[in-house]
Every structure is written in structure tokens, then in C-alpha cells.
Amino acid sequence: MIVVVASGHDPRARSVMEHWGSQCAMMLTAEDLCMPGWQFTAPRPQNGMAVIGGKIVADAAIKGILTLRPCIFPEELLSIAAAHRRYVAAELNAFLLAWLAAQTCPVLNRPTAYCLAGPNWRAEQWTLTAARLGIPTQTRHCIAGRHAHGNFEEAFEITAVGERCFGCQDKILRINTLRLARAAGVDLLSARFSRDEGKFLSANIWPQLTDAAVAAAVHESLANRRENRR
Amino acid sequence: MILVWSVPRDSAASAVAAALERWGADARFFDQNDALEAGLELAVDSGVTGRLQLPDGDIRLEEISGVYIRPYETSRLQTIASAPDHAQAKVAALDDALLGWSEITAARVVNRPSAMASNHSKPYQSSIIHAQGFDVPETLVTTDKDALEAFWEKHQSIVYKSISGVRSIVTKVTPAHRERFAALANCPTQFQQWIPGTDFRAHVVGGEVFACRVESSATDYRYPDREEDAPKIQAQELPADIAERCGSLAASMGLLLAGIDLRRTPDERWFCFEVNPSPGFTYYEQASGQPIADGIARLLAAA
Numbered sequence: 001m002i003v004v005v006a007s008g009h010d011p012r013a014r015s016v017m018e019h020w021g022s023q024c025a026m027m028l029t030a031e032d033l034c035m036p037g038w039q040f041t042a043p044r045p046q047n048g049m050a051v052i053g054g055k056i057v058a059d060a061a062i063k064g065i066l067t068l069r070p071c072i073f074p075e076e077l078l079s080i081a082a083a084h085r086r087y088v089a090a091e092l093n094a095f096l097l098a099w100l101a102a103q104t105c106p107v108l109n110r111p112t113a114y115c116l117a118g119p120n121w122r123a124e125q126w127t128l129t130a131a132r133l134g135i136p137t138q139t140r141h142c143i144a145g146r147h148a149h150g151n152f153e154e155a156f157e158i159t160a161v162g163e164r165c166f167g168c169q170d171k172i173l174r175i176n177t178l179r180l181a182r183a184a185g186v187d188l189l190s191a192r193f194s195r196d197e198g199k200f201l202s203a204n205i206w207p208q209l210t211d212a213a214v215a216a217a218v219h220e221s222l223a224n225r226r227e228n229r230r
Numbered sequence: 231m232i233l234v235w236s237v238p239r240d241s242a243a244s245a246v247a248a249a250l251e252r253w254g255a256d257a258r259f260f261d262q263n264d265a266l267e268a269g270l271e272l273a274v275d276s277g278v279t280g281r282l283q284l285p286d287g288d289i290r291l292e293e294i295s296g297v298y299i300r301p302y303e304t305s306r307l308q309t310i311a312s313a314p315d316h317a318q319a320k321v322a323a324l325d326d327a328l329l330g331w332s333e334i335t336a337a338r339v340v341n342r343p344s345a346m347a348s349n350h351s352k353p354y355q356s357s358i359i360h361a362q363g364f365d366v367p368e369t370l371v372t373t374d375k376d377a378l379e380a381f382w383e384k385h386q387s388i389v390y391k392s393i394s395g396v397r398s399i400v401t402k403v404t405p406a407h408r409e410r411f412a413a414l415a416n417c418p419t420q421f422q423q424w425i426p427g428t429d430f431r432a433h434v435v436g437g438e439v440f441a442c443r444v445e446s447s448a449t450d451y452r453y454p455d456r457e458e459d460a461p462k463i464q465a466q467e468l469p470a471d472i473a474e475r476c477g478s479l480a481a482s483m484g485l486l487l488a489g490i491d492l493r494r495t496p497d498e499r500w501f502c503f504e505v506n507p508s509p510g511f512t513y514y515e516q517a518s519g520q521p522i523a524d525g526i527a528r529l530l531a532a533a
Binding site: 033034035036037038039040041042043049051079080087088090091092093094095097098099101102112113114122124125127128131132137138139140141142143144145146 | 343374396
């Protein structure tokens with residue numbers, strides 16, 4: 001089973017699951033976390049049980065996990081009394097982080113302590129990382145409280161899934177995307193580069209998965225590889 | 231220059247600021263109560279430059295060599311909470327930008343936000359602690375009351391506490407709790423085997439370890455039920471290998487300052503419960519007489 005960690009209202013999650021069609025994928029929502037059946041032991045996870053799509057499943061039955069959310073927000077916990085939502089959201093996030101980090105199957109992207117879906121870096125940190133890798137960048141200016149100018153210029157976009165790249169065919173830009181992904185410790189990343197000079201513009205750990213080839217590569221990456229990075 | 235970012239009523243931040251003054255360090259205190267009049271400009275390429283605008287004058291970011299951060303939720307400060315919505319939004323953006331800067335600045339930051347984040351999930355953090363060689367209590371997080379009954383049966387004596395960084399009182403599970411087991415289904419809850427023994431608190435400050443012993447018969451010494459359970463705290467050196475392990479643990483988490491909660495069992499095993507990345511160390515400093523704030527000031531001044 002492939003698990004997609006997302007909100008039930010997330011069209012990206014529904015879209016990617018539609019791409020996968022009859023291949024076995026289930027969505028893990030915040031509602032699932034508030035259902036009986038979860039069993040997670042630490043520091044040595046064993047015989048863990050999860051609740052996915054309302055059904056109790058063994059952790060061992062999960063072949064791969066795609067995480068499409070940074071966290072669970074208090075506002076989405078409609079079944080929890082309003083006064084308790086903030087506390088419950090903190091508890092659910094803490095639990096989901098520990099659970100995701102403990103899974104031995106492929107997880108795209110593996111969680112970090114501050115984001116369920118990997119390093120949720122600010123634009124400035126991506127720029128600094130790119131520049132220090134020697135990737136051409138534009139100086140990024142930020143004034144607190146003032147909206148940064150979006151990089152709306154014409155751009156090449158490349159999506160990396162593991163070691164594979166999709167989108168623009170430029171070899172150097174593809175290599176630079178993979179270098180950024182490695183530096184950030186992620187297997188799933190999209191990066192944008194200016195069309196004129198190939199300068200790095202932005203990166204995103206939640207790429208669009210509407211492209212059938214990207215969705216298929218993500219599925220393949222999750223379904224066909226066992227790993228143990230705990 | 232050293233920047234302290236907090237509010238004056240925070241005892242830890244004030245203690246560090248006072249120690250910096252004693253050491254004659256060039257230091258500035260960014261009082262979050264002044265956030266309405268503050269601003270931040272950043273420029274990032276292969277380096278990080280810019281300026282922090284404060285009511286008592288600007289600071290060039292590249293001149294900051296050390297930072298001690300202990301920010302409060304600015305929106306809860308009275309001066310900010312009473313401001314118009316647009317002003318509150320500006321302050322929230324400043325907080326975010328300053329946190330972002332503290333993540334990427336070349337200055338020595340005590341501690342970087344990303345390094346502190348593991349404290350938001352106790353079972354996640356416990357896997358890191360365990361990997362560094364400390365014993366950690368067997369833990370069950372569950373929404374299943376049968377699983378809880380089995381865990382209780384196995385360990386005989388268990389406690390429950392929050393999973394997240396939200397402060398909770400560690401409480402022993404008793405038969406009276408059984409009537410609440412059905413509510414487990416609403417939210418995963420964390421249970422741990424009860425570990426008997428003596429508590430220790432170790433503050434790692436750079437390469438130094440300040441440890442103290444905490445004597446209390448309370449389940450959670452921070453919240454004694456009776457006066458006679460009030461904790462008695464005194465400085466005590468840790469065995470060399472345990473002190474070294476504390477230093478390694480903090481370093482592995484990227485923490486320059488950490489408050490580590492330990493318990494030594496009667497059979498001399500050392501359990502580690504938690505690593506606090508922003509410890510309110512003054513409570514222990516006052517009781518033990520250990521110069522922790524001075525240690526932090528030295529660490530910052532040496533950057």
C-alpha cells in the first residue's frame with residue numbers, strides 16, 4: 001500500500017491518486033489520527049498499527065509514503081471542541097512526525113523536526129544554499145512585512161524525483177536541481193531557473209504532481225524500493 | 231556585537247544580558263515589546279547582510295557575531311495584542327523574518343530554530359537520544375485502549391504526558407483513569423514505563439556541562455503536590471562518561487545550549503527523558519549556584 005499524507009480537501013492529493021488509478025494508494029488524513037487503532041512504540045518501533053482511510057493497517061503493510069502537508073492545522077480539526085483544537089493539533093503533529101520518521105519504507109520527503117514533508121526552507125535559505133553550491137543566483141532582498149516580489153519571470157522548471165529529472169531538458173539545470181535536492185536531503189523537489197541566464201529563482205518541496213510522468217516516477221520511487229534510513 | 235532577542239521579564243534572557251554586561255561585551259537587547267517600532271531588511275546571495283532597525287538605533291546584521299534567542303509569541307504581548315491588525319501582521323512578519331535570519335546567519339546562534347524543533351515531538355526526540363547511547367523509557371503512543379492495557383500490564387507502573395512540546399504534568403496512571411480510556415480514541419496519547427531513581431538536570435553550554443541533582447518524591451518534581459515534595463537542588467558532577475554523552479547528545483542535535491533531563495536508577499542506569507533546547511536555567515542556577523548565564527555569555531562573546 002502507498003500512503004498519501006494529506007488533507008482530504010487537497011486537490012493535489014486527489015489528483016495524484018487519480019493518476020495512480022487502481023494501484024493501491026490510501027490517504028491518511030487528520031481524521032484518521034483521531035480514530036482508535038493506532039499503536040506506536042519507541043524507541044524501538046515494532047508491530048506498529050496505523051489507521052489509514054478509516055481502516056486499521058499494520059505499518060509493515062505500507063510500501064511507501066508521500067507527504068503533501070507541512071503540518072496539521074487546528075482549524076481543520078472540526079470534530080474536536082474548538083477550545084482543544086490547538087492542543088490536539090500540536091499532539092497530532094508531534095505524533096505524526098515521530099511515526100513518519102520511524103517508518104522504514106521510502107518516504108517522500110522524509111520529515112524534519114519542523115515540517116512533516118522535509119526541510120520547509122524559506123526562500124532566503126534556498127538562495128543561500130544555491131549560491132554556496134556555486135549555482136548562479138540573484139541576490140534576494142527581503143523587507144519584513146513587505147511582500148517579496150515573486151519571481152514571475154519566464155522560468156524553466158525542473159522536478160527531481162530521486163535521481164530522475166522532469167521538465168526542462170537543460171543538462172546543467174538538471175544537475176543543479178539534483179545538487180540542491182541533495183543539499184536539502186530530499187528526494188522530491190522542483191526548482192525554477194531564469195530563462196535568460198539560468199539563475200536559480202526558487203525551489204519547492206511540494207512540486208506539482210499533475211504531470212503523468214512525474215506522478216508515475218513518484219509511484220515507482222515509493223513502490224519499488226525498500227529502505228531503512230531510521 | 232551580541233544580540234539578545236526576548237522580553238525583559240524573561241529571567242533567562244535577562245540573566246544572559248546581565249552576564250554579557252558583566253563581561254563588558256558589546257550587546258544589544260531587542261525587547262519584543264518594541265516590535266511595533268522595529269524592522270528588518272535582508273539581502274541574501276552567498277552571504278547574509280542587512281539591518282535590524284530598533285527604536286534605539288539600527289544594527290548591521292553582518293556585525294552581529296552572537297545571538298541568544300528566547301522569543302515569546304509576540305501576538306500575546308500586551309503592547310502588541312492591543313495594536314491594530316495591520317500592525318500585528320507587520321510584527322508577525324518581523325518575527326518570521328528574524329527567525330529566518332537566525333537560521334542562516336553566520337553568527338553563533340543559541341540556538342538555531344531548526345535545531346530546537348525536535349523538542350516539539352518527545353517520541354521523535356527520544357529516538358535521537360537513544361541513538362546517542364542513553365537509555366530512554368519504553369514508550370507507547372496509542373488510540374487503542376487494549377494496547378494501553380497490555381502496555382500497563384507489561385510495565386506495571388506507567389505515566390502519561392504530552393507528545394508535543396506543550397508543557398504537561400507527568401502523571402502516574404491509576405485504576406481510576408480507566409473510565410477515561412475510551413477518550414483515547416479522540417487523540418493519540420503518550421504513555422511511558424515509570425523509571426524509579428534520582429533526577430539530574432545537566433545544562434550543556436558549548437563544551438561545558440553544569441549538572442545538578444534534584445531530590446523530590448513527586449512524580450514530576452516541577453509540580454510537587456505537597457510541600458515536603460518540593461525539589462531540593464544541588465550541584466553535582468556527573469560521571470565523566472555521562473557528562474561526555476550529554477555533550478555529544480547536544481552536539482548531535484546542533485544545540486550549543488541544552489537542558490538535559492536525566493534519571494539515575496538504583497542499578498546505575500542513566501535514562502534521558504528530554505533535551506530542552508531553550509532551558510529556563512535560572513531556576514537551577516539560583517538553587518545550585520552554578521554560573522550558567524556566565525557560561526552562555528562566554529560562549530556568545532567568544533564567537
